[in-house]
Amino acid sequence: MTITRIIIIGGGIAGVASALALTRLNKISCSIYEIRLEPSTIGGAINLTPNALRYLEHLGVLARLLPKGCEVRHIDVISQRTGQKLGAVNFDNLPKFKHRALRVLRADLLQALLESLEEEGVEVQYGRRIESTRELADRIEATFEDGTRVDGDVLLGCDGIHSSVRMKFVQADRKPIYSGIAVAYGLLDAAGLSERLQFNETAVHSGRFGSFLTSYCDAEKSRLYVGAVMETKDVGSREGWALKGKDQEVTKNEILRRFGGSSVPYIEGMVKKVDSFILYPVYKLPPGGQWTTKHIILLGDAAHAMPPQGESVGLALEDVVLFSRVVSQHETKPTTQIFADYEKLRKPRIDAAFKEANFRWETAKDRGWLMTVLLEWMTWIFIKWMNISKEKDFAFDVRDIKI
Template sequence: MPIEHAIIIGGGITGIAAALVLTKYNRMTCSIYEIKLEPATIGGAINLTPNALRYLDHLGVLPRLMHLGCRVKYIEIASLRTGQQLGTMDFDNVEKFKHGALRVMRHDLLSAMLATLGESGVQVQYGKKVESVVEDDVGIIARFEDGMTVEGDILLGCDGIHSAVRTKFIQPERTPEYTGVANAYGLLNATDLRDTIPINSTTLFFGRLGSLLPANSRLYFSAVMGTQDVGSREGWTVKSMEQDALKEDLSRRFSGSTLPMMDEILRRISAIALYPVYRLSENGIWSSGRMLLLGDAAHAMPAQGESVGLALEDVVLLSRILEQDQDVPVQKLFQHYDTLRRTRINAAVEEANFGFETIKDRGWAATVLMEWLTWIVLAWRASRKEKEFEFDVRDIELGL
């Protein structure tokens, strides 16, 4: 039977992207349900790689987004200890990648995606908590906590790392684990600090007690550092509210001769948000029957600036597979998606986990060693990154 109606659980970036691509290219009806009461995202700015921009162009979102972000030609990697540049990550090869990179606020990205989706007449239903699902040979029914039910042909779990679809219906034992690292971020107008901030666009300062990522003019400030787990979401919220203690900790970690303006930056930031970085175990189960997990619900990993691009790849690849022979059982289509996707995701998870292990607090000798190794690793990864930025799931042979 043809797949005509997708139930999408999760109204964040992955869920909206799934609805955009399935509505536009598969001519499917999509119903989106979000547990939050209104549109919301977790996190500050995000660096959209060339891959992500190509897919956003494919979805019709990019024209709305370009004026909201800041173009990023490259990210400098520097030593916080010495101020010396250790290498760069280059995005500025538009001829090869078709796009550069763009830094945007997460809420701007979500707003642009929602506005684009609204043009097709699809709206997210908020305040909807999925309670149970029942499926048979012809479809699937989702029931929500308020008693509402909806029938569809497939159900997509796009509800993030704390996915209810995964923990209730697909793999309950696969729960998020804390990485030992938290991200503190803030935003301020730094126009009058331009001459005293030693960066041109974006610089990642690599130090003993974490990594600091400032970006110039309208300064986006992100500090990633080893932090003890406080045990609950409520506990993390309380810790975020302890602004004086948080700023004091950031000053201890990152102030010094390399960044003499650090204390001034911290003084000017009115609020710093703190959130823990979680991940999922590798090689989890992504599908069951007519249900499929996408994005962080399937493969949440420590952020390396490419998570949005990977989520967009997920939905675009799924769209291509669902365009195939409609006589193929849904379960086989989902298994084929898994086969095509697993190797690339496993490689991304391995790289992300390695990157976050190097962020944790370390001694002086280990820091110096990591500085020496960084330029070697960056040089070794340069050609690999170029291939990754060129990669496009629209070009792969499906073989179905």
């Protein structure tokens, strides 16, 4: 069958990017429905890898996004214990990668995607909660809480890790798992810090009780994004929230207990300058799982959420570009065959990415003093191996896959 109409559930990055790709590149009519009343601003500043930037360029979004972010050549890894640089993750290979990385507010990325989508005459319909679906021989019907009913050839579940589409219509028992890690993040003005910074764009300060991320997040380097990645009990929130009053004070004190008083003096000054921290519990999905039914397919975090969150955005964009290509090449096949072709190409890479993300995320937990020292001695070896591995990964492009 030829796909001409697609229903998209979720107006975040995966949903809007899907609509943009399928409308702009495949000339398919798309309708987007989002449960929130307005675009989400939760998520802080994310690091878009060279792959992600190439996909955004492919979608016609990159030019409007670049002026809003800070180009990242390296992520420096610094020991909180000694203050010494342990190594750096390298993005500075333009001949192979075409772009370096970009640290940008998640809200700015979503806004750039929405502006590009508006040029195609597609708008997100907000405040729409999906209630039920009915899969027929040649189409799918979706009914919303307000009684509205729409139909299409395909329904994309792009509604994130806590996906209603996945849990209601695809695989009810595949539920998010709390990782044991939460990120407390905030923004501050770069001017006025008294201590000299030990990084040019971005740094991860590694210590016993987790890691402390610092990064410029605008082209002028006037704003700094900071994030304390630390082991905590499940704080019981799905999306993250701005801390108020006593909670704000308690969280700041806890960050200072874990990361202040180290051999990196500017961390303490940064924490004190943040007006308001947002606490974001990190969830992940069990690996594998079901992504499709006859007319439904999950993309992005709805299918394969994993930490770290910045790279999950890149994987979502990769989903979008690959799915667009598969639809274009196999548009006359049944939807079940199109979905199967996509999964065959996609799942091996996702499985590998999940294993790597899990391994790295475990280092954010309390390691004890002795293990911290031992890991610091080994970090330079790990980073050297990682840069070799990532050189191939950052050069990878789903547009080069034979379909």
